[in-house]
Amino acid sequence: MCNNEFQTLKEKSRYIRRLTVDSIGKLGVGHLGGCLSVIEALVVLYYKEMNIDPKNPNMESRDRFVLSKGHAGPALYSVLADKGYFDISELDTLNRPETKLPSHCDMLRTKGVDMTAGSLGQGISCAAGMAKASKIKRDNANIYCIIGDGESQEGQVWEAAMMAAHFKLNNLIVFTDYNKLQIDGTVEEILGLGELDKKWEAFGWNVINIADGHDEAQIYDAIQQAKKSQSKPTMILLNTIKGNGVSFVEAMGAGNHNMPISEEQRIQALKELE
Amino acid sequence: MYENVEMRQVLADTISFLMERDERIIVIDADLAKANGTLALRNKFPERAFDVGIAEQNMASVAAGMAAYGFIPFIGSFTAFATRRICDQIAISLAYAKRNVKIIGSDPGISAELNGGTHMSMEDIGVLRSIPGVVIFEPADAVQLAKALPKIVEYDGVVYIRLYRKPAAVIFNDDYEFDLFKADVIKEGSNISIFATGIMVEEALQADEILKAEGIEAEIINIHTIKPIDKDAVLKSARKTGAVVVCENHNIIGGLKSAVAEVLSEEYPVPIKSIGVKDHFGEVAKMDYLKNKYHMTAEDIAAAAKDAINMKR
Numbered sequence: 001m002c003n004n005e006f007q008t009l010k011e012k013s014r015y016i017r018r019l020t021v022d023s024i025g026k027l028g029v030g031h032l033g034g035c036l037s038v039i040e041a042l043v044v045l046y047y048k049e050m051n052i053d054p055k056n057p058n059m060e061s062r063d064r065f066v067l068s069k070g071h072a073g074p075a076l077y078s079v080l081a082d083k084g085y086f087d088i089s090e091l092d093t094l095n096r097p098e099t100k101l102p103s104h105c106d107m108l109r110t111k112g113v114d115m116t117a118g119s120l121g122q123g124i125s126c127a128a129g130m131a132k133a134s135k136i137k138r139d140n141a142n143i144y145c146i147i148g149d150g151e152s153q154e155g156q157v158w159e160a161a162m163m164a165a166h167f168k169l170n171n172l173i174v175f176t177d178y179n180k181l182q183i184d185g186t187v188e189e190i191l192g193l194g195e196l197d198k199k200w201e202a203f204g205w206n207v208i209n210i211a212d213g214h215d216e217a218q219i220y221d222a223i224q225q226a227k228k229s230q231s232k233p234t235m236i237l238l239n240t241i242k243g244n245g246v247s248f249v250e251a252m253g254a255g256n257h258n259m260p261i262s263e264e265q266r267i268q269a270l271k272e273l274e
Numbered sequence: 275m276y277e278n279v280e281m282r283q284v285l286a287d288t289i290s291f292l293m294e295r296d297e298r299i300i301v302i303d304a305d306l307a308k309a310n311g312t313l314a315l316r317n318k319f320p321e322r323a324f325d326v327g328i329a330e331q332n333m334a335s336v337a338a339g340m341a342a343y344g345f346i347p348f349i350g351s352f353t354a355f356a357t358r359r360i361c362d363q364i365a366i367s368l369a370y371a372k373r374n375v376k377i378i379g380s381d382p383g384i385s386a387e388l389n390g391g392t393h394m395s396m397e398d399i400g401v402l403r404s405i406p407g408v409v410i411f412e413p414a415d416a417v418q419l420a421k422a423l424p425k426i427v428e429y430d431g432v433v434y435i436r437l438y439r440k441p442a443a444v445i446f447n448d449d450y451e452f453d454l455f456k457a458d459v460i461k462e463g464s465n466i467s468i469f470a471t472g473i474m475v476e477e478a479l480q481a482d483e484i485l486k487a488e489g490i491e492a493e494i495i496n497i498h499t500i501k502p503i504d505k506d507a508v509l510k511s512a513r514k515t516g517a518v519v520v521c522e523n524h525n526i527i528g529g530l531k532s533a534v535a536e537v538l539s540e541e542y543p544v545p546i547k548s549i550g551v552k553d554h555f556g557e558v559a560k561m562d563y564l565k566n567k568y569h570m571t572a573e574d575i576a577a578a579a580k581d582a583i584n585m586k587r
Contacts, residue, residue: 064342064343066339106370106371107342107371108371108372114342115338115339115342115371116366116367116370116371118366119362119363119365119366119367121331122331122335122338122362122363122366122367123335125331125332125334125335125336125338125339125363125367126335126336126338126339126342126367127339128332128336128339129335129336129337129338129339129340129341129342129343130339130340130342130343131339132336132339132340133339133340133343133344133345134343136300136321136322136345137343155331156329156331156332156335156363159327159329159331159332160332160335160336162327162329163326163327163329163332163336166327167324
C-alpha cells in the first residue's frame with residue numbers, strides 16, 4: 001500500500017471514530033471501549049479489502065464480515081453508513097425505539113450486516129459456516145470475523161477453531177481484538193488467555209501477531225499474508241487499546257466497556273478527534 | 275409399506291431423495307450420524323453431508339452461517355444435545371436471526387432407553403416452545419415423517435424434528451395427507467378428546483379400544499406439530515366432548531399438555547388430565563418398563579379419560 005493510500009485510511013479511521021463517538025455520545029451510553037478498539041480493522045476491511053457493493057448488499061459471492069463481538073455494532077454502523085448502505089442520519093437513531101441500529105448486530109434490521117451476533121462465541125462459528133458454504137459454492141469469497149479477547153473464554157470459540165482447521169477453511173480470516181480488558185477487569189486477572197498465539201497455532205491456524213492493532217498498514221499486510229494461506233484459516237491478533245483515541249475513555253480501563261458519556265464528554269472527544 | 279422400518283432409515287432415505295433434487299440441503303452431524311441413520315448420506319453427497327465432531331454449539335451456529343449463505347442445513351443429535359445443550363445457539367443464531375435450519379433430535383424422552391437419565395430429554399419441547407418462531411414437530415409414524423420432510427424443507431424457518439428413531443407403530447396409510455400446521459383427527463368421538471403426539475399416539479389408540487368396550491366414545495387427535503399448535507382442532511374437539519386427556523413422552527410441564535391448556539384456558543376451559551412424565555428425570559430401562567412405571571400406558575390413558583369425563587360439570 002502506498003503512503004498516500006495509507007494516509008487516506010488513517011483519516012478515514014479518525015472520521016469513523018468521530019461518527020462512532022458522536023452516535024454513542026448523543027445517546028449518552030454505550031459500548032465505547034470495544035467500539036474504539038476495532039475501528040482500524042473495520043476500515044481496512046471495508047475501504048480497502050472486501051469485495052462488496054453497498055448498492056447491492058446481498059450480492060452473491062461477496063466477501064462477508066461477522067462481528068462476533070456484536071456489542072461493537074455502533075462502530076460497524078458508522079462504517080456502513082459512510083459506505084452508503086444507509087443514510088448517515090440513521091446513526092442518530094442508535095439504540096432508540098424502533099431503530100435499525102441496535103446495540104448488537106442484527107442482520108434482519110441493518111442493511112450490510114451479514115450476521116446477527118451478540119451472544120459471544122456464536123459469530124465465529126457462523127463465520128466458519130459461511131467459509132464452509134463458500135467452499136461448497138466455489139465462489140472464492142473470503143469470510144472475515146472479529147472476536148473479542150474476553151469472548152475467547154467461550155468454549156464455542158475453540159469448537160469453531162477446531163472445525164475451521166479440520167475443514168481447511170483458508171478463506172476464513174479472523175481477528176482477535178486483543179485489548180486485554182473485559183467487563184469485570186483485565187483479561188489476565190479474570191481468566192488469562194496465556195500464550196494466545198500458540199493456542200491458535202496449536203489449533204491448526206495460521207497466526208499473525210500484529211504489534212499495533214491500530215496501524216492500518218500492518219493490518220493490511222497481515223490480510224495479504226493470510227490470503228496466501230494454502231490450507232489453514234488465519235488468526236490475526238490485533239494488539240489494541242480499549243477506548244483508543246479518546247483520552248478519558250482509554251483512562252477508564254475496564255470501566256469503558258459499557259459506559260455513560262455526557263454531552264461535555266462527547267464534545268471533548270470530538271475535539272480530540274479533529 | 276413402512277412396517278418394521280426404522281424411522282431413522284426413513285429419515286435418511288427421504289433426505290437423500292430431497293438432496294438429489296435440492297442442492298441447498300446440507301446435513302451436519304455431531305458424531306451421531308450412525309445413531310441417526312444419516313451416515314450413509316456422506317457417500318452420496320460427500321460435500322453436503324459431514325460431521326463437525328462432538329461440538330453441538332458450533333454445529334448450530336455453523337448451520338446458521340451456511341443458511342445465511344443460502345443453504346438449508348439439517349443438524350442432528352440426540353434430543354438432549356440438540357435442544358437443551360444448545361438452547362442459546364438455537365435462540366440467537368437460528369431463531370432470532372430467522373435462519374432456515376432444521377434440527378433433528380432423536381431418542382426423545384423415555385425412548386433413550388438404556389442411555390438413561392442423562393440422555394432422556396423430558397424438557398426439550400418446553401425449552402424450544404418458549405423460543406419465538408421455532409416450529410416443533412414430532413412424527414407419530416414413518417408415513418407421517420416421510421410426508422413431513424418435504425414440507426419442512428419447503429417451510430422457511432427453524433423446525434425441530436423430535437424423532438423416535440426405531441420402528442414405530444403404523445398409524446397412517448399411504449394416502450394420508452399431511453399438513454405441517456394441521457392436527458390429524460384419527461378417529462371421531464363425542465365423550466372425550468384424547469390429544470397425543472409421537473409414540474403416545476399408539477397408546478392412545480389402544481386406550482380407545484378399552485374405552486370403546488365400556489361404551490365411551492373417544493376422539494383421538496394426533497398433534498404432530500406442537501408449536502404452533504392447531505388451535506382450531508383443539509377447540510373444536512374440546513367444544514364437542516367437554517373433557518380432554520393429553521398424552522406425551524415428555525414432562526407434563528412445558529410440553530403438549532401445557533400447549534393444549536394454554537389454548538383451552540383462554541377460550542374454552544374444560545377438565546384436562548395429563549399422561550406423561552410427572553416432573554422427574556428419566557432412568558435406565560426399556561420403554562415398556564418406563565411406560566408402566568411412569569403411568570403412560572393405554573390403561574393409564576383410559577383411566578385418565580374416565581376421570582376427565584367425571585369432572586365435567
